[in-house]
Amino acid sequence: MFALAYLLQPGSIANARPGNFWDAFFFSIQTMATIGYGVMNPQTDYANVLVAIESWVGLLGVAMGTGIAFARFSRPTARVVFSRVAVVTAYDEIPTLMFRVANKRRNQIIEAQIRVVLVRDEMNAEGQFMRRLYDLPLVRANNPIFILSWTVMHPIDEYSPFYGATLADLEAAETMLVVTLTGIDETVSQMIHARHTYIASEMLWHHRFADILFQKSDGQRYIDYNHFHEVMPVSSQREETNGVVSRSP
Structure with missing residues (x-):
């Protein structure tokens, strides 16, 4: 664009x-990039005004490009992995x-906060359909230093929206858990x-996660992430006798 503007006045570039477009184009590049080899230079007031405008545009473009690149590449990415499934099993007989x-x-992720929201279809007292959200209380919703692994737990008691539900009920209501994690x-x-x-x-009843914490011969403990997603069935469940979950899916 600036090269064409220089060509509007013949003889503006020494x-x-x-009338050569390429000379004007390369002079424009030298001006915008503040290179200035000294071979070509503006020799009219018109050309000097264009050089001033192009220099300002070039400086502004470099500043904006630097800011955008820094904001993009300096932003940390959360390399957090979630288990492929959630399980429902007894913990402290609940x-x-x-x-x-x-x-x-x-x-480390400092001051990690996790939030779990249950989303499902419901009909209100007036018979109107709505997509309702429930915040699920957790045994621990924050972790001051999140380093390796974290098992998030929600007790299914009489105050839980899962209370008395079956897999058929959850699927009929198109139930979904939305998990968000934030930290520094x-x-x-x-x-x-x-x-x-x-x-x-993806919510498995009467299953538990496989152990991932092991101990070496020297007594040092370590985590094996190869078993991170593995689950195994549990033969007996106290929640069946307690009547919290009415029947297995």
Whole structure:
């Protein structure tokens, strides 16, 4: 664009071939990039005005490009992995909804906060259809230093929206769990966030997660992430006798 503007006035660029677009184009590049080899230079008031405008545009473009690149590449990414399924099993003799979260980064996530919302279809007292959201209370909703793994647990008691529900009920209501995790990346001190959803078919009753915490011969403990997503059935469940979950799916 600026090269065409220079060509509007013949002879505005010294040492440039008359009417040659490429000379004007390369002079424009040297001006915008503040290179200035000294071979070509403006020699009219018109050309000097264009140089001033193009220099300002070039500086503005560099500043904006630098800011956008810095904001893009300096933003931390939350390398958080969620278990593929959630399970419902007894914990302290109370049926409990559980799923796993792991931090795949080698640093820590400080002041990690997790929130679980149950979303399902309902009919209100007036017979109107609505998509309703319930915040699920958790055994622990925050973690001051999230380093490796975190098992999130929601007790299914009489105050839980899962109370008395079956898998058929959850599927009929198109139930979904929406999980959001936020925290501060310790390396760059910036907020990070991650999100995951579980549909009804991804909530397994009468299953528990496989153990991932092991101990070496020297007594040192370690976590084996190869078993992170593994679940296994549980033969007996106290929640069946307690009547919290009315029947197995």
